[in-house]
Amino acid sequence: PLSSVDNSYQQVTNPLNTNDAPFRELGRLAASIPPIFSTGGHQTISPDTLQLFFQMSKGSNPNSGLVKFPLDPNHESFLDLIKSCIPAPFGRGKQLVYDNAYRDALQLLPEKFSLDLPLFHDPDFLPQISRVLFPSQKHISISPQLYKLNIYGEGGHFKSH
Secondary structure (H helix, E strand, O other), X not given: OXXXXXXXXXXXXXXOOOOOHHHHHHHHHHHXXXXXXXXXXXXXXXXXXXXXXXXXXXXXXXXXXXXXXXXXXXXXHHHHHHHHOEEOOEEEOOEEEOOOOOEEOEEEOHHHEEEEOHHHHOOOHHHHHHHHHOOOOOOOOOOOOOOOEEEOOOOOEEOOO
C-alpha cells in the first residue's frame, strides 16, 4: 500500500482585497473543498527485482541489452546502456535545446527501453493509485507509461530555466 498521501492545499484568499461578502463567501466555499493538487508516496522495491531492457546497436545489427540492479557503473551492460543514449535536450518555448550549461544528461527514448517493475504485476497497485488521484470517481483506470530514461552522470545537472 502507499505509505503516505499529501492532500494539502493552500487557502484561497480574496484576489481583489475587497471586503465584499460575495468574495468572502466564495473564498470560504473554495477553502472548504479539499482538492488534490499533489499526491505522493513511496513503495520500497528490492533492487534485485528490477531489470532494464534496452535496444543497442552494434554495427547494423540491433541487439538487446539488459541492466540488472543494484547497478554497477563499471559493468559492461551499463556501459552499453550509456553508449546507446543520446544527449538530453530541454524545452525552451517551442524549441528543443541542447546546452550542457543547463542540462548535462543523456536520455533513452521510450521505444528503446522497457523496465520490469514488480509493482505493475500487483493487481491492486494501479487501482490503489487511481483511488488516491480520483477519490470521487469509481470507474477510472490508469496505466503506466514510460516517458524517457534520463541518466545524469557525476556532475550532471538540470538547472532551472
